[in-house]
Amino acid sequence: MEAVAHDQLEAARYLLLRGGCVYSKEKDGSTCLHHAAKNGNLEMVELLLSTGQVDVNAQDNGGWTPIIWAAEHKHIEVIRRLLTRGADVTLTNNPGCCLRGFQ
Secondary structure (H helix, E strand, C coil): CHHHHCCCHHHHHHHHHCCCCCCCCCCCCCCHHHHHHHHCCHHHHHHHHHCCCCCCCCCCCCCCCHHHHHHHCCCHHHHHHHHHCCCCCCCCCCCCCCCCCCC
16 A cells, blocks of 8 residues: 555556555555545556456545545546546545545
8 A cells, every 4th residue: 555655656566466455445444546546646546447456436434435536636537547447426525524634
C-alpha cells in the first residue's frame, strides 16, 4: 500500500509480481485504489485494475469511493477509467461525513 500511496509505480509492480495484496484496507478503510485515484496516478490505477482483485466501488470509513476521491481532486482521466470499469456514481459518503475528510 505504501508504494501506491507514494506513487512508486515500479515498486508497486514489483510487489504485485511477488504476491503483494491490493485489496487490503487501512484503518480508515482506504484501499490501494483509493490512494491511486486520490493521487491522480492513471498508470497506477490501471495497474491495480489489471489485477482483477480490486473493488472499484470500495468505500472507505467515510463512504468515499475511489471515484469520489478522483473527482474531489479533479483527476478527469482517472474518473474516466474508473467509469469504464464500472464505478458507481450513485454511491455517496456516509451521513455526517464532511466533504474533505472524515469526522
